[in-house]
Amino acid sequence: MPLTRREFIKFTGLALAASSLGMLGFGESGEAQAAAVRPFKLTRATETRNTCTYCSVACGILIYSMGDRAKNARSNIIHIEGDPDHPVNRGTLCPKGSALLDVVHAPTRLRVPRYRPPGGTEFKDVSWDYALDRIARLMKDDRDKNFIAKNAAGTTVNRWTTVGMLAASASSSETSYLTWKAVRSLGMVVFDNQARV
């Protein structure tokens, strides 16, 4: 009988509960005990295929979360392990990948946009609109002031050198493409990523 990995876990869990204790000769008391065995938690979890976020071996991982992805249910990631089907890592993870759950749930994960005014001694929570409106304003004012349309020789150069950006090398290629488009359309040239460090 072909079984998916998920079905296999469910199957062995049930088999353990229903038969193995019984086979050991516990009879009816075995059945009672079997009913009390807590089903393997992952059988109730939602499995999601993903890739380890750290290095470029790019190990396949399986993320298990509680919640069935219904609109009003908030998923909670409870376990992460190596993907045994992945041709490179074949289920293994290193000391960093094995601890991925701890970075997902790190106490220092950021939850709310924060702002620190000039000379301020602490951050304060702000709304997304406040933060993005202000950032756009600051960028536009500077671009309008410092944009270089032509160089001294009169050549069209259309560059902006006074605001720069570092892009994230753990973000997806799709994120990076959208970032590239937005940044270059502004004429930004002070632009880099982690390739150098």
Added chain:
Amino acid sequence: MTNTWQDIKNANVVIVMGGNAAEAHPCGFKWVIEAKIENDAKLVVVDPRFTRTASVADYYAPIRPGTDIAFLNGVIRYLLDKDAIQHEYVRAYTNAGLIVKDGFTFQDGLFSGYNEDTHSYDKSTWDYELGPDGYAKFDDTWQDPHCVINLLKQHVSRYTPEMVSRICGTPQDKFLHVCELIASTSAPDKAMTSLFALGWTQHSVGAQNIRNMAMIQLLLGNIGVAGGGMNALRGHSNIQGLTDVGLLSNQMPGYMNLPNDKETDFDTYMSTRQFKPLRPGQISFYQNTRKLFVSLMKALYGDAATQENNWAYDWLPKLDIPLYDIIKAFEMMNNGQMTGYICQGFNPLQAFPDRGKIRRGLSKLKFLVTMDPLDTETSRFWQDFGPQNPANSAEIQTEVFQLPTTCFAEENGSLVNSARWLQWHWKAADAPGIAMSDIWIMSGIFHRLRELYRKEGGAFPDPILNLTWKYTDPISPDPEDLAKEMNGRALADLTDAATGAVTKAGTLLDGFAQLRDDGTTSSGCWIFCGSFTEKGNQMARRDATDPREQGIAPNWAWAWPANRRILYNRASADPAGKPWNPAKPVISWNGTRWVGIDVPDYTPTLDPSAGASPFIMNDEGLGRLFARKLMVEGPFPEHYEPLESPVENALHPKVQNNPVARVFANDRAAFGSPKNFPYVATTYRLTEHFHFWTKHALINAILQPEEFVEIGEVLAKEKGIEQGGWVKVSSNRGHVVCKAYVTKRIKPLTVDGKPTHVIGVPLHWGFTGQARKGYGANTLTPSVGDANTQTPEFKAFLVNIEKTSAPVAA
């Protein structure tokens, strides 16, 4: 990587130099162990430290940080002396026999054309002699003293085993034993793989380190074959992808360059990029550059990019200098030339050289934006954290925005791994609080800017107003929409000239061969063309079937370019198309076409008798032992000392360092001398940590909780430093107070007759997260980069170390 992770198992020799895969890439390193067990491979490690990679090596040789070129040129000398090269490969597939211009010379550490005032070269002599037919001249008998192989022989003649040992501190017998192991792979059916990482890139001569090994691999016939290749074990999970998509100062998607000020119009830009073949019958793929470029501009600007406006060429920013890299950016910040900076998932306060300079630079900005899932040091540079980050908040006028983003588990999308595989991943949960995706945030900033330009006008709004944004959800574009845009589409009905097949307008393209230069195709990143076709998302494929179990797995995810797993694989077969190694063929010629387990890196039906060479991206079709004008410091690698070095350059004292290194005056003033800073330091990662993120994860913070340096027993004894005792490590730029780990893994080397100590500086600490507070290795490192790429020289610099007492608890 030219090859795949699993393909490492096919190697006969694995050389790890410039990296430490066992600790930095553990799950990839298993394929090295597989090679040892299943293929009887020999693992050779050359490293300043006896790393965990070294601990499972068949042979280990120590080396002083920053002297790899001396070692590798010594290897080339050995191979040429012993005639341990793969002759047929070198003759047919490399530029060994091509003749270099008469004026090309090398003397006292400098190549022809050096200008002392500008610290740069006039490279006009660094090229082939051309015949009257416009093709490069060559001498297949290798008699001409000016053919590449003879110039190379002459160039490396100075790198005798004595000289290598004197510069590198590697004992001669160990050096020669490594040479012998490397030379064993010159047999046509034997392969060596080179695994390297930032241990080679983070030097003032980083790019030349890598070229040097690539030359060795060409001489041995190890490029394009199973178990061979140049395999850069890259860092972050998508650093390959960000490089592919061109998120670097001078780059555009698919390794096209931004124009510079001298390329005043589109035709001038194209004139130096559409390489005509330099030898008869060559493919010279970049003849197609115009198709790639026009298709990119159509993806970016849609109908607004027209033949009339040169496909919106003028809307691209032009560069007045080669690079606005990170070192330049922080120099500008310190000079008050920058207003704002956006750090998306990047923590420069811990990651960039000379941390003091980074903090001073950020303090001069009007605004700083950080986008990150974690509370980074950079976002808090303005806050006082004691000696690890002293700051007077009231004096710092920078406005700071700390924007919370999703992490990998909370988004869909693709990442490109070291082996160029684009692998799709799926979202498992929502982000905490009201954190949002980088896509939503970047879109939010862009839409606001576009709205402001619509309402108010302002500086050159055209590219902003006309940027294509045809996404189903413009507020937060679906990653699949973006992936399709990168893949590319037909914009009109396309008829294939050969088959007559019609690709309807709007159809996703199958590959970059369909791209055109008349505006009828679009592709946001041509090397990804084929990754998301009408057949669906190829990056999401999960069929791990592997023909002959040779480590190709062609139907798992998708590899650029064209789902090709081994680059240059035409070179895995001899000129007639017969595999060099019949036991592990990659592709071969069956009389009518190229067949095998991988997608041919060649025209699939091109008969070998046509004489097109395998390196199709080069205009001469050949692998380059002589780099022509492509490297700033010379067509052959030469040993230059790191900018901070304990010794004089033994080869040419007058040219101590890379003669074309870009060093800003303030940075030069901050270099230290061996008199005050007598020890060589090198930075590295630990297996329990990834840069500065994992200290936020509890398990990792427990596994490696605090900052330390590694020193050898001899130095420890000399300086009275105990195991676990406190030390102060200083460079001319700052100091770190931390614990010392006294180890047998680092031994003093004899360099130029003098004992030289190496100090290891792991780099993971900072002042946010769950580990103990630390300074960060970049407190010590110098602000100078590789002359081609400006990758900072983190792997070789000078420090002093003194015993100190425990800091008073705060």
